[in-house]
Amino acid sequence: MSDWSAQIDRQQARYRDGEQRLANVPDADTRQRQLTRMGNAAYGAALSLLMAGRSGEAAEWFARAAERYRESYEDAPPGSWGRPIGALKARILAGDWDGAAREARWALELGAEETDSPIGRYAAALAHLTLGADEEARVHADAIRTRPEDDFPTDVGDALAMIAAGTDAIGYVEAIESVLESFETREEYLEDVAVADTVVVLRALAERRGLHAELASPLLPPSTV
Numbered sequence: 292m293s294d295w296s297a298q299i300d301r302q303q304a305r306y307r308d309g310e311q312r313l314a315n316v317p318d319a320d321t322r323q324r325q326l327t328r329m330g331n332a333a334y335g336a337a338l339s340l341l342m343a344g345r346s347g348e349a350a351e352w353f354a355r356a357a358e359r360y361r362e363s364y365e366d367a368p369p370g371s372w373g374r375p376i377g378a379l380k381a382r383i384l385a386g387d388w389d390g391a392a393r394e395a396r397w398a399l400e401l402g403a404e405e406t407d408s409p410i411g412r413y414a415a416a417l418a419h420l421t422l423g424a425d426e427e428a429r430v431h432a433d434a435i436r437t438r439p440e441d442d443f444p445t446d447v448g449d450a451l452a453m454i455a456a457g458t459d460a461i462g463y464v465e466a467i468e469s470v471l472e473s474f475e476t477r478e479e480y481l482e483d484v485a486v487a488d489t490v491v492v493l494r495a496l497a498e499r500r501g502l503h504a505e506l507a508s509p510l511l512p513p514s515t516v
Contacts (some may be wrong), residue, residue, distance in 0.1 A: 295339045299340055302335040306329050310329065312406075320366060334377060334481030364401075372413070415428075428455040450466035475508060496500070
């Protein structure tokens with residue numbers, strides 16, 4: 292079992308160290324990389340707080356993560372879809388659906404729908420689901436679920452497609468269970484914080500459409516098990 296208090300302290304310390312370093316960065320590229328590290332640290336702190344049952348504090352740190360990811364994007368390399376995805380997931384995990392809608396619109400404004408990149412199409416699918424545009428979301432979900440497994444996780448694409456369809460409860464449960472299993476069998480996690488964050492995000496989107504899955508895992512926050 293993870294020591295969530297230690298994780299919280301570690302991630303928050305990394306974030307604050309990043310704040311101090313940010314004032315002295317020499318160029319735009321270094322700045323965007325530092326902002327991304329800060330976003331990751333804030334996200335890790337927020338996930339740890341969520342796992343510790345401190346959802347109010349978690350929401351504050353998810354907001355910090357979203358803001359840093361947004362700031363980092365301006366000078367990021369082309370195709371840095373992880374930043375808008377991170378911002379959108381952070382808002383959903385915080386339960387901030389108005390903020391999530393803003394991040395979703397931002398991802399689409401950046402051209403997520405037009406890219407051939409699977410991670411870009413993932414951003415587009417998440418954005419459309421957040422905005423309630425399920426038909427559009429399914430187009431992008433179908434595009435990524437049919438790609439080779441080593442190109443993009445097909446079970447994530449399947450879950451997105453089932454959520455967008457909104458009618459196949461069994462298909463959704465099978466897909467989300469597969470995504471959870473992929474988290475349980477991996478060895479590496481963002482910031483070494485062992486949380487199935489994608490599962491929590493997908494389940495939040497599904498529940499807004501009346502799709503439910505009973506899941507049990509040490510990688511899920513207490514309030515979502």
